[in-house]
Amino acid sequence: MTMTLALTGQGLFVLFMESTFQANLLITGQRPGAILNRQHVYQALKNVGTFVKGHFIFKSGMHSSLYVNKDAIYPHVHLVSSFCQQMAFVAQERHLNKVGAVVGGALGGIVLSQRVTDHILHLSNTYWCAAIFADKMGQGKFEIRRGQEKFVKDRDVLVVEDILTTGDSAKGVVAAVRMAGGNPIAVAAICNRGGVTANNLQVPVLFSLLDLDLSKFTFRAKSNLSGCPMCMKRVPIDTQLGHGREFLKK
Numbered sequence: 001m002t003m004t005l006a007l008t009g010q011g012l013f014v015l016f017m018e019s020t021f022q023a024n025l026l027i028t029g030q031r032p033g034a035i036l037n038r039q040h041v042y043q044a045l046k047n048v049g050t051f052v053k054g055h056f057i058f059k060s061g062m063h064s065s066l067y068v069n070k071d072a073i074y075p076h077v078h079l080v081s082s083f084c085q086q087m088a089f090v091a092q093e094r095h096l097n098k099v100g101a102v103v104g105g106a107l108g109g110i111v112l113s114q115r116v117t118d119h120i121l122h123l124s125n126t127y128w129c130a131a132i133f134a135d136k137m138g139q140g141k142f143e144i145r146r147g148q149e150k151f152v153k154d155r156d157v158l159v160v161e162d163i164l165t166t167g168d169s170a171k172g173v174v175a176a177v178r179m180a181g182g183n184p185i186a187v188a189a190i191c192n193r194g195g196v197t198a199n200n201l202q203v204p205v206l207f208s209l210l211d212l213d214l215s216k217f218t219f220r221a222k223s224n225l226s227g228c229p230m231c232m233k234r235v236p237i238d239t240q241l242g243h244g245r246e247f248l249k250k
């Protein structure tokens, strides 16, 4: 079976579906127009410019020829909504249907928590779910503030994230949920590009709409920079994305 997709700058619309989806994303009995498999997620991310080629420096100090730019996703509202709907579907399929709050870390996670909660409420009108965000406090720490804590306390919580790289941000949000008295039962991400596991995040369940192994694009530069093929070819380091600017100042 095949699926026809119309992908525009504004979003992704599934026009016709007659495909066998990857089992882990098949949500039987749900609105077929919204089901996305991993190839669709990858293609949609690619089309909006999420994958950028160049010479980048990661926070870890690693050099990379590919950067996953999460900021490219958010201007495309329909695409964000499709991803969030998919997260809500998968959460339901995984029987995470008692989620009392969806929490995302500022900034992107604010958008995700709103949209995922909206879709969860549409899927199940039998209970109430809160959309909450955690403030970024610096040094990887997050905190649920502004009176939002009461919507998290004693509730099962789904933590949402756009791109998992090291998992540090998601881990920080999970810790903030626990600090507010909530029970983080799962983390959902659009893309896991760092091989992050549920164990890393200290939650029972982790699922992502797309898993990417970027190890073949990533290099550990030695002190003479011989470990990085781009450094050896003197490809300029990108100072807009990643940590190239800080790297060049050193």
Ligand SMILES: [Zn+2]
Pocket (backbone or CB within 6 Å): 055, 063, 064, 221, 228, 229, 230, 231, 232
């Ligand atoms: Zn390099």
